[in-house]
Amino acid sequence: MHDLIVVGAGLAGLALAARAQQEGQEVAVIEARSRIGGRSLAHRTESGCYDLGPAWIWPxxxxxxxxxxxxFGLRLHRQADDGGFVFQDTDGAVQRLPHGFAQEPPSMRIEGGTTAxxxxxxxxxxxxxxxxxxxxEHLVLAAxxxxxxxGETRLRARRVALALPPRLAAAIGFEPALPASALRQLEAxxxxxxxxxxALAIYDxxxxxxxxxxxxAFSRCGPLGEIHDASLPGAASxxxxFGFFAWPAAMRAARRATLEDAVRAQLAALFGPAAGSPxxxxxxxxxxxxxxxxPADAPPLAGHPPYAPLALPAPWHGRVLLSGSESAPEFGGYLEGALAAAEAAAAMNAQHGGGLPAAGAAVGR
Ligand SMILES: Cc1cc2nc3c(=O)[nH]c(=O)nc-3n(C[C@H](O)[C@H](O)[C@H](O)COP(=O)(O)OP(=O)(O)OC[C@H]3O[C@@H](n4cnc5c(N)ncnc54)[C@H](O)[C@@H]3O)c2cc1C
Known part of the structure; x- marks a missing residue:
């Protein structure tokens, strides 16, 4: 029997597992993907790693x-923004401004990507x-x-930490079942x-x-809404x-077959013909x-949600912790939130196994 099973090998789960193991606990981490990192995802070339998920930190x-x-000895570099900035209006008209928009505080990127x-x-x-x-798929509570x-795997632990988004926690089967009100709150x-x-476009x-x-660049018509230089420092050739899509998920899905062509055409319109041929x-x-x-995540959000610590109601309270970034006491949703959530879960878990009340407003009460 393990002291702690961590479900999810994103940043939150790995940070929690490392801390608990360092404190002498028997720990297992269970991850659905064939890789670690969760939303941190690197595209590797001979020159280095590009981030397809989170790219920025604000140390x-x-x-x-x-x-x-x-x-971890990781080198940071400032998001490149020297030079002119491009603005594209709703009708596609392009305006080139001589100066950029300096980010304050500056966004920093990690050499090796955030997966590092x-x-x-x-x-x-x-x-x-x-x-x-x-x-x-399933959690069963015993005394x-x-x-x-x-799948075929069965493991037991004194405590489980779900280091994943609350909506994915709600998709796991609980026996005894979570109250409907708790499920609704996780899903919300x-x-x-x-x-x-x-989108990531790589050039010579x-x-x-x-x-x-x-x-x-900023664009009001898309497909990309915000674009930045993603070049790796020191990469000569x-x-x-990279760009975030302005087109929402439903529109991207409907236009999937022509999405890449639309991105190439937009890059050419913004930065000149050569930018259309990455x-x-x-x-x-x-x-x-x-x-x-x-599917609930498809509609665009109006802003950054007010994330807060979450805890399951009895009899799960204190036995299964919610410890992904969206359950963090601060910086929820961000990489920093993933580490804050891991820290909070580690503190609860360190007290001793089983039955302790966990901090955070219990959902479903
Ligand atoms: C496009 C994009 C850009 C972003 N940009 C930034 C940024 O610039 N800066 C920043 O700070 N943050 C950014 N974020 C947010 C950042 O990615 C998250 O805050 C952080 O990765 C959350 O880490 P986590 O470990 O809590 O969750 P996740 O990284 O989502 O990890 C959860 C893990 O649980 C696994 N899992 C899920 N369900 C199960 C299951 N049933 N069984 C087993 N495993 C399961 C998943 O496969 C995943 O590996 C961005 C996110 C995206 C998508």
């Missing part, structure tokens, strides 16, 4: 990611701690243990950025810089742009990834 405001990056944070925590775990390709069922918590998609050279442009074009649509998003 001046976010102490946990700053500490983790320093502990997850990899840093994973490297601290004893070999064999993480089981990949194992999707947890002394929580049983975790994932949006997963940050889950409805979004990112930064064609936009030849015309004095930074690679930054490669440059890149060496490679990748689209990562998180709304179509059922280990991140549910």
């Amino acid at each position: 001046s405001m976010q102490p946990r990611v700053a500490r983790a990056a320093a502990a 944070l997850a990899e840093g925590f994973a490297a601290r775990l004893a070999p064999g701690t993480i089981r990949l390709g194992t999707r947890v 002394d243990a929580v049983s975790v069922a994932a 918590v949006p997963t940050w950025m889950a409805g979004h998609a990112k 050279t930064p064609v936009w810089r030849a015309s004095g442009l930074s690679g930054g 490669e440059a890149a742009l 060496r490679a074009l990748l689209i990562q649509d998180w709304s179509a990834d059922d280990l991140t998003a549910t």
